[in-house]
Amino acid sequence: MRIALGTLPPWTAVAGRIAIAASATLVWMWPADGPGLRALRRNRRALAGSTLAVAFWQIGIRVRGPGATSVLFNLVPVAALLIAAGFGRxxxxxxxxxVAIAVGGVIWASRGARR
Incomplete structure (x- = not known):
C-alpha cells in the first residue's frame, strides 16, 4: 500500500486510502447485510465521519507537526467515552x-515536548 500510494500528493493518497477502506468495508459488510448499497446507505454517516477524521488528522499533522499530533491520538478513547456518556451509557x-491515565499521559507528554 505504501509503495502504491507513497509517491502521490498527500490529499490524493488520503483519497485513495479512503476509497480502498470504503470498498473493503462494503465487501466485508456484504454477506451480513445483503446488498452493499443498503449497507452503504445505513453506514454513510460512519463513512463520512471517518473521512472527516482522516482529513482533519492530516491537517493537524501539517499545522502542528507529527510529534504534537501523535500525542493527541491518545485522546481517542476519551472522546469515545464522552460520546457514549452523551448517549446515556x-x-x-x-x-x-x-481516561485519567490517558489524559495524564497526554499532559505529561505535552510538557516534555515544550522543554
Missing amino acids: MPAVPQLLA
Missing part, C-alpha cells in the same frame, strides 16, 4: 481510571 470505574 454510564462509564465504569476502570474506564474512568483509563
Whole structure:
C-alpha cells in the first residue's frame, strides 16, 4: 500500500486510502447485510465521519507537526467515552481510571515536548 500510494500528493493518497477502506468495508459488510448499497446507505454517516477524521488528522499533522499530533491520538478513547456518556451509557470505574491515565499521559507528554 505504501509503495502504491507513497509517491502521490498527500490529499490524493488520503483519497485513495479512503476509497480502498470504503470498498473493503462494503465487501466485508456484504454477506451480513445483503446488498452493499443498503449497507452503504445505513453506514454513510460512519463513512463520512471517518473521512472527516482522516482529513482533519492530516491537517493537524501539517499545522502542528507529527510529534504534537501523535500525542493527541491518545485522546481517542476519551472522546469515545464522552460520546457514549452523551448517549446515556454510564462509564465504569476502570474506564474512568483509563481516561485519567490517558489524559495524564497526554499532559505529561505535552510538557516534555515544550522543554
